Amino acid sequence: MDDDSRLNRWDRGTDLTLGIASLVFLGSYAAHVLAPGMPKAAHVLFLSLMYTAWAMFTVDYAVRWRLSGEGPGFVRRHWLDTVVLVLPLLRPVRVVRTYESIQRRRGEPLLPLHARVAAYSALSISLLGFSGALAVYQAERSAPNANIRTFGDSLWWTCSTLSTVGYGDYVPVTTLGRFIAAGLMACGLALLGTVTGSFSSWMLQRFSLNEDDRRPPEH
Structure with missing residues (x-):
């Protein structure tokens, strides 16, 4: 039960940060794909932002796995999180969960x-x-x-x-x-x-x- 409460606290504390990181990842990837002729320094910047956001997703996944106390069963029970980690382009969809959590902090959803x-x-x-x-x-x-x-x-x-x-x-x-x-x-x-x-x-x-x-x- 303690692991579960710690996991919930971690989720609530990181939702907004990871939601912003998801949008940064998507924006950086979009710039990288849609503007191939941009200066090399700009490409390096956007790639750095992408890899930094991806590293944040990896750390979040590892911490959630550790706090869950489920061991290898975490991968099976949270298969969507695993897919999102491997395919980070799907990560922006998790912004929906971030928005939901923000709404709940303000009280009942409108x-x-x-x-x-x-x-x-x-x-x-x-x-x-x-x-x-x-x-x-x-x-x-x-x-x-x-x-x-x-x-x-x-x-x-x-x-x-x-x-x-x-x-x-x-x-x-x-x-x-x-x-x-x-x-x-x-x-x-x-x-x-x-x-x-x-x-x-x-x-x-x-x-x-x-x-x-x-x-x-x-x-």
Whole structure:
């Protein structure tokens, strides 16, 4: 129990710092990918920021593993944290958890549950889509026979992939690009399913309340 309370205190104390580090990582990676012609000193700066943020994620993972007291079982129980550590481009999605913790520190959240689920899912989709578009653009732009040549092409492809529309006008040709595409498809289905499920639940609650209002009182 003590390990658990120490772990909770660590999470609460580092949420905001790691949330900022996540955005710094994403911003530095975006600058590195989208502005290849920048001065070498600027490239070194952004790469240094990326690796510093990644080191912070690694330290956080190691401390959480130690405080959990779960041993090797921590990797299995917290598999998402492990994936995020290996693929730090997914880390900005954790900003959603940071925002939630800040809201709770201020008291009760301002939005009802269903609205929060929809808002957080939309934020997650946006961050995930931007990260995925950057990664695919970096992998595809120099590949032979690739048709994703600009970041705009990559954004359009990402939108159609996350929405599961899949027009097929742009497709990744590299192994890495296709691997990223598979991950975006899975995440897109999960996040869109969350929004749809939350909206359906809200609609059912509203109809249920209306039916209760129309029902005559029992004597």
